[in-house]
Amino acid sequence: MKLEFKKISLKEIKSLLLKNKKYSIIIFIILIMAIVVIIQNVDFLDSIAVGNDDIMIETQKIKRLQKKIKIENESLKVLNNNKNLLTSKSNEYWLPVRDGQVQSNIQKKIDSFSLKANVELKSMGTLRITSLGNDISNCEFDISCSGEMESIINFIYDISNASPKLYWGRCLLRPDNIRNPKKIHLTGSLKFISIENEFLLNLLLEQNKK
Numbered sequence: 001m002k003l004e005f006k007k008i009s010l011k012e013i014k015s016l017l018l019k020n021k022k023y024s025i026i027i028f029i030i031l032i033m034a035i036v037v038i039i040q041n042v043d044f045l046d047s048i049a050v051g052n053d054d055i056m057i058e059t060q061k062i063k064r065l066q067k068k069i070k071i072e073n074e075s076l077k078v079l080n081n082n083k084n085l086l087t088s089k090s091n092e093y094w095l096p097v098r099d100g101q102v103q104s105n106i107q108k109k110i111d112s113f114s115l116k117a118n119v120e121l122k123s124m125g126t127l128r129i130t131s132l133g134n135d136i137s138n139c140e141f142d143i144s145c146s147g148e149m150e151s152i153i154n155f156i157y158d159i160s161n162a163s164p165k166l167y168w169g170r171c172l173l174r175p176d177n178i179r180n181p182k183k184i185h186l187t188g189s190l191k192f193i194s195i196e197n198e199f200l201l202n203l204l205l206e207q208n209k210k
Helices: 010-019 021-040 042-048 052-088 102-117 149-160 198-209
Strands: 120-124 128-133 136-147 167-175 184-195
Touching (some): 102 120, 102 136, 136 149, 184 198
Antiparallel strands (some): 136 184
16 A cells, blocks of 8 residues: 655645634644743753853863963972972981981991091090971081091092081191191081981982882
8 A cells, every 4th residue: 555645735734724723723732832842941952052152261261270280280390390409419418217326327437437548536526416497407526637648638538428418617737747747637527417307208218219
């Protein structure tokens, strides 16, 4: 069985509706309901529709976020640079967990330098420790020794290249005899930084493991 559909013109539809009031009422009701549904959903359609204003607002939000991310990245870069600068000098600081107890081990270190350079260590003063805050201390002690010119030069060189770093607070050299010097007497003071701050220790020791 073959179904055939006949094309109906608008004029014919209008004629049918006028002849049949029942169909006219039904179609009218359907049109009214469709209009009501459309009106009820206008707000919803507006919410899903994206206009130029919405795009501009979102674009501005993205630009502000990008600017904030750039600032944060620059701050992070500065922090990393400071961290790298600190950790690159980790061997310059006395770290008790790595270098041992300050009072006894600094004495052993100076003794070893004097023996190596063939210098007579006459005296080494008491270690003076001054807190700089946050478990960071400045340590200082006096020293007195004597030896031949070459021996004293070697002694000074070894101390200047020591690790942890030792700094001369003062250093005075004088010959034992002005006319016929055989020995040089050295008196002075040495300083170094000791760190016991837990955060800094973890940071510095972590760098040493790499």
